[in-house]
Amino acid sequence: MTNKENISDNLKETAPKLASINKEESPFKVPDNYFSTLPEKVRSKTVDLENGKTSLWDVLLQYRLRPQLAVTIIIVIGAFGYWFYNTNYSDDITPDYTAIAGNISDEDIEKYIALNLDTFDDQMLGEYVSLMNGNDYTEESEFDKELEEYILNNIDENLIMEELLL
16 A cells, blocks of 8 residues: 555545545636736736836835835924924014014113012012123122021021010
């Protein structure tokens, strides 16, 4: 007995229903010369017959170019988003305060400050005056810092309170 016959007998014993199927009969019917004409049919659908070239979209959508195309699209969308995000549209809405302030006289500003002095912060006024004079505004001088440090470290608050209450 050959190996093929041995396998066939073993199949008949194990699965008689499977062994009864005839190999020659196939439920699928394929037209004659189907596989010999298949490449020509596919080529005729993908290649432009007049020029003999493939279309641009076919080349771009090939499997090997899809990642590069996706990265390119993402970069273009990202660049557009960055440009759109950083475009300043507030120039049309925000008034030019320097032009408005240039129309107000110094006397009017001084009158306004004199009338509303209690609403201004001392530090803000100090910064404004020093900037108007062309000086750098320093919040505290070195002497003020040293004096405050000396008071905090060397003077008892309770003694000061007693002196003030007497």
